[in-house]
Amino acid sequence: MSELKYDRIIFATGNAGKMKEIRMILEDADREILSMKEAGITLDIREDGASYEENALIKARAVSACEQAGGAVVLADDSGLEIDYLQGEPGIYSARYLGEETSYRIKNSNLIERLNGVPEEARTARFVCAIAAVLPDGTELTVRAAIEGRIGYEERGSHGFGYDPIFFVPEFGKTTAELTEEEKNQVSHRGKALRLMKEELKRYEGTDCQ
Numbered sequence: 001m002s003e004l005k006y007d008r009i010i011f012a013t014g015n016a017g018k019m020k021e022i023r024m025i026l027e028d029a030d031r032e033i034l035s036m037k038e039a040g041i042t043l044d045i046r047e048d049g050a051s052y053e054e055n056a057l058i059k060a061r062a063v064s065a066c067e068q069a070g071g072a073v074v075l076a077d078d079s080g081l082e083i084d085y086l087q088g089e090p091g092i093y094s095a096r097y098l099g100e101e102t103s104y105r106i107k108n109s110n111l112i113e114r115l116n117g118v119p120e121e122a123r124t125a126r127f128v129c130a131i132a133a134v135l136p137d138g139t140e141l142t143v144r145a146a147i148e149g150r151i152g153y154e155e156r157g158s159h160g161f162g163y164d165p166i167f168f169v170p171e172f173g174k175t176t177a178e179l180t181e182e183e184k185n186q187v188s189h190r191g192k193a194l195r196l197m198k199e200e201l202k203r204y205e206g207t208d209c210q
Helices: 016-025 052-064 091-096 104-114 181-187 189-205
Strands: 008-011 032-035 073-083 124-134 140-151 167-169
Touching: 008 016, 016 032, 016 181, 016 189, 052 073, 052 124, 052 140, 073 091, 073 189, 124 189, 140 189, 181 189
Parallel strands: 008 032, 008 073
Antiparallel strands: 073 124, 124 140, 140 167
């Protein structure tokens, strides 16, 4: 098994909410965790893959190719909300649904309106997250995780971001925007995927990364 040596993780995102979650979940990785901006990387990356994994790899490869990323593990994610009644929409287009500049309040209202009259049992949905890693030696890894739930009837909660206020988690009786940070990180699609990726990195380096 190859020996993986690195002292930085660069996450290919500029989303402050996402970086906060990532740092909390990876706090025991004993590595500096940087956003693209913090690493001095400015890129306009076109995500035109056909799956979450492809989009995550597109971002991770682009950042890893930058001089500023030398010696770092580059992670990137692609995630989306899949609503069964809407045949999986918005899916991989979740961030671009109704336009990238459209507020999530408008996006959430639109989805609730499209489900008007749909009974509870048919409002099933899931958040899906794929995370890709490009290691300093060029090795690529991907993992995927999900959280199952339902679409609510109104926005609820002030935590989180994106579609969190309309995603209801039955086991908690709350939306993901009503969960505490600790609760959300434990059960969220991103939290699960990041923990899977931590295990992949540990296996690759052959030692405990803590």
